[in-house]
Amino acid sequence: MTKPQDKLRGLPAARKALLAGLRFTSLRLRLVVVFGLVALTAAVSASGIAYWLNREAVLTRAQDAALKDFRQQMQTRAGALRADATQEELQAAAGQMANSSQGYSVLLVAEKKGGGRIVGYSDLDAFTLAKVPGSLQKAVLKKQELTSGNDSPYHLYWQRTVDHGTPYLVGGATVIGGGPTGYMLKSLEPEAKDLSSLGWSLAIATALALIGSALLAQAAATTVLKPVHRLGVAARRLGEGKLDTRLRVSGTDELADLSRTFNRTAENLEKKVADMSARDEASRRFVADMSHELRTPLTAITAVTEVLEEELDAETGSVDPMIEPAVRLVVSETRRLGDLVENLMEVTRFDAGTARLVLDDVDIADQITACIDARAWLDAVELDAERGITARLDPRRLDVILANLIGNALKHGGSPVEVSVRLEDAKLVISVRDHGPGIPEDVLPHVFDRFYKASASRPRSEGSGLGLSIALENAHIHGGDISAANCPDGGAVFTLWLPCESESEVGCQATEVPAEGGQA
Amino acid sequence: MGALQQSKCGRAWDRMTSVPSLLLIEDDDAIRTALELSLTRQGHRVATAATGEDGLKLLGEQRPDLIVLDVMLPGIDGFEVCRRIRRTDQLPIILLTARSDDIDVVVGLESGADDYVVKPVQGRVLDARIRAVLRRGEREANDAATFGSLVIDRAAMTVTKNGEDLQLTPTELRLLLELSRRPGQALSRQQLLRLVWEHDYLGDSRLVDACVQRLRAKVEDVPSSPTLIRTVRGVGYRLDTPQ
Numbered sequence: 001m002t003k004p005q006d007k008l009r010g011l012p013a014a015r016k017a018l019l020a021g022l023r024f025t026s027l028r029l030r031l032v033v034v035f036g037l038v039a040l041t042a043a044v045s046a047s048g049i050a051y052w053l054n055r056e057a058v059l060t061r062a063q064d065a066a067l068k069d070f071r072q073q074m075q076t077r078a079g080a081l082r083a084d085a086t087q088e089e090l091q092a093a094a095g096q097m098a099n100s101s102q103g104y105s106v107l108l109v110a111e112k113k114g115g116g117r118i119v120g121y122s123d124l125d126a127f128t129l130a131k132v133p134g135s136l137q138k139a140v141l142k143k144q145e146l147t148s149g150n151d152s153p154y155h156l157y158w159q160r161t162v163d164h165g166t167p168y169l170v171g172g173a174t175v176i177g178g179g180p181t182g183y184m185l186k187s188l189e190p191e192a193k194d195l196s197s198l199g200w201s202l203a204i205a206t207a208l209a210l211i212g213s214a215l216l217a218q219a220a221a222t223t224v225l226k227p228v229h230r231l232g233v234a235a236r237r238l239g240e241g242k243l244d245t246r247l248r249v250s251g252t253d254e255l256a257d258l259s260r261t262f263n264r265t266a267e268n269l270e271k272k273v274a275d276m277s278a279r280d281e282a283s284r285r286f287v288a289d290m291s292h293e294l295r296t297p298l299t300a301i302t303a304v305t306e307v308l309e310e311e312l313d314a315e316t317g318s319v320d321p322m323i324e325p326a327v328r329l330v331v332s333e334t335r336r337l338g339d340l341v342e343n344l345m346e347v348t349r350f351d352a353g354t355a356r357l358v359l360d361d362v363d364i365a366d367q368i369t370a371c372i373d374a375r376a377w378l379d380a381v382e383l384d385a386e387r388g389i390t391a392r393l394d395p396r397r398l399d400v401i402l403a404n405l406i407g408n409a410l411k412h413g414g415s416p417v418e419v420s421v422r423l424e425d426a427k428l429v430i431s432v433r434d435h436g437p438g439i440p441e442d443v444l445p446h447v448f449d450r451f452y453k454a455s456a457s458r459p460r461s462e463g464s465g466l467g468l469s470i471a472l473e474n475a476h477i478h479g480g481d482i483s484a485a486n487c488p489d490g491g492a493v494f495t496l497w498l499p500c501e502s503e504s505e506v507g508c509q510a511t512e513v514p515a516e517g518g519q520a
Numbered sequence: 521m522g523a524l525q526q527s528k529c530g531r532a533w534d535r536m537t538s539v540p541s542l543l544l545i546e547d548d549d550a551i552r553t554a555l556e557l558s559l560t561r562q563g564h565r566v567a568t569a570a571t572g573e574d575g576l577k578l579l580g581e582q583r584p585d586l587i588v589l590d591v592m593l594p595g596i597d598g599f600e601v602c603r604r605i606r607r608t609d610q611l612p613i614i615l616l617t618a619r620s621d622d623i624d625v626v627v628g629l630e631s632g633a634d635d636y637v638v639k640p641v642q643g644r645v646l647d648a649r650i651r652a653v654l655r656r657g658e659r660e661a662n663d664a665a666t667f668g669s670l671v672i673d674r675a676a677m678t679v680t681k682n683g684e685d686l687q688l689t690p691t692e693l694r695l696l697l698e699l700s701r702r703p704g705q706a707l708s709r710q711q712l713l714r715l716v717w718e719h720d721y722l723g724d725s726r727l728v729d730a731c732v733q734r735l736r737a738k739v740e741d742v743p744s745s746p747t748l749i750r751t752v753r754g755v756g757y758r759l760d761t762p763q
Contacts, residue, residue, distance in 0.1 A: 370721035
């Protein structure tokens with residue numbers, strides 16, 4: 001029976017926990033983000049530097065080897081050509097040069113005497129003069145000043161270009177002392193491929209580092225959050241009044257310190273609450289014992305005062321007229337004292353939680369009529385209740401509530417007092433209304449307080465000062481309540497609610513009045 | 521302590537054909553004296569005892585019409601006194617409880633008391649209760665009724681089951697009579713409290729429940745599954761003729 005309920009209750013709880021976990025401000029998410037950022041920065045900068053260094057090293061090596069070879073070839077092959085070499089000779093030299101191990105294409109350009117030039121190429125499809133940047137051609141052909149730092153008039157120049165997405169190395173040199181100008185074109189694609197696979201592996205490594213950091217962050221968050229969560233649960237339990245809640249302390253870190261502090265606090269709180277409740281218990285015990293002890297002499301006095309009372313009422317006049325007022329005072333004050341002790345006993349029973357309900361099926365209208373009849377209030381009370389509303393409740397306690405509410409209304413508002421009964425949303429609602437001056441606003445919150453007097457200077461009233469408080473306690477023990485308010489058109493109104501679910505133990509229903517056949 | 525005292529008050533004599541004699545068992549001197557004074561003025565003959573043991577001894581010597589018994593007694597307490605009396609006697613017993621704590625009332629009723637009064641008690645209330653209990657033994661009608669093996673003779677005020685006399689207290693007898701007067705009809709606890717106990721509208725329904733339990737123990741074949749005195753849920757009790 002409980003399992004499906006738990007499950008039902010578990011679902012929203014799980015969703016809530018999930019939402020809390022995803023909340024941006026949650027510690028877990030923040031930790032993951034920070035860990036991720038650190039890992040990302042570290043991985044990206046490390047791979048970036050590694051990639052860049054590798055790239056330079058690889059490219060420079062390939063380039064140096066190619067240019068060195070090209071220089072040699074220029075010296076041996078192009079330098080060996082005659083100054084007026086034909087196009088075929090240039091072509092042959094270019095082919096030979098391109099045949100070297102470095103695998104580049106060669107273009108040899110020679111100035112013809114009397115203007116024009118001839119071009120020898122190793123591979124016309126791959127390499128034409130159009131592919132040589134103009135700035136490189138200019139630099140190669142430019143004659144340099146001879147200085148101490150520069151011992152030759154022409155230099156070897158190179159440049160990296162990209163053509164259709166393929167990186168190329170273009171180099172150019174001219175033979176010193178007259179000769180053809182040579183250009184070389186080497187594809188750097190293998191190197192680029194190597195570099196791109198290096199880049200990929202570095203990216204994968206970065207991604208792995210990110211995932212690792214997220215997992216680490218989760219683990220770190222768990223190690224931090226678990227104790228925090230335990231602490232939160234413990235604090236909540238403490239707040240719910242389970243003062244014996246303690247945390248298991250392990251380790252020596254800050255969280256363990258916090259747990260120790262929590263335990264100490266809970267211990268102190270428990271001790272303090274225990275002290276207070278012991279003191280409270282003692283004072284309640286005292287009141288209970290005292291009213292018990294008062295009861296024994298009161299029983300004797302009450303029994304005897306009746307004898308005195310009868311003497312007063314007797315026509316024989318056996319009491320000395322001089323002491324008659326004294327006897328009357330003793331009789332009336334004894335009755336008051338009896339009521340007070342009775343009320344005190346009632347209050348101590350509520351405080352000690354020993355008050356019990358003696359339930360019976362009660363016709364509400366009958367009960368109210370009997371209550372006001374027994375106190376000779378029939379003329380002062382206007383009852384508006386339909387017969388046939390029965391409720392399962394403690395008739396004595398209902399009588400106490402009604403007597404206190406109606407008695408209070410009569411005392412402060414005078415007659416008539418209006419009492420109405422109705423059923424409202426499975427609740428029995430009884431309202432008691434007077435036409436007096438109403439309750440002052442500053443008194444209203446305190447009307448149910450024990451021994452509360454509207455003003456200190458007010459003379460002591462007829463009541464014990466416990467009546468309304470006892471009425472309220474009696475309503476509470478039924479699971480009901482009483483509220484006090486002022487009517488907009490004057491007078492105070494006290495409203496009593498009593499629960500009446502028909503399935504529960506305290507229930508009520510409106511039924512046909514059963515025939516009371518044969519009753520005398 | 522404890523000789524039966526003749527009442528000196530004559531006011532109630534006109535009303536009563538015979539003066540009821542009571543045994544008051546109460547340990548507190550002041551309460552005993554005061555209640556004795558009060559009850560005597562109401563027209564009862566009152567014998568007193570300060571302990572349960574004294575009370576039981578006095579009961580053996582001189583049989584009163586009714587016992588008023590304090591619960592808190594030195595030595596054997598009121599409940600135990602009540603139980604011991606019930607073993608042999610069906611005398612009406614009214615408990616005087618100093619505490620109206622519910623457990624006391626329930627234990628008192630289970631030990632066989634007919635009624636209870638909470639201290640501080642007014643003499644008039646106690647007197648009314650005493651008279652109500654005593655009235656239960658009065659005869660009123662002259663007929664008999666049969667419920668299965670149970671025969672209620674209203675003239676002789678006796679109840680027999682399978683021909684054997686049943687020992688019922690006046691309260692149990694009165695309860696059975698009221699139920700038998702309306703066979704097959706459910707009576708509420710409040711109705712029964714008025715009819716049998718003569719309590720006002722605030723009667724304690726547990727009196728009825730306890731008395732029904734005791735009555736069932738005597739008249740039913742199997743008290744735990746009653747066929748005569750049936751419980752009517754939400755209403756009260758009903759006397760049925762078994763099929």
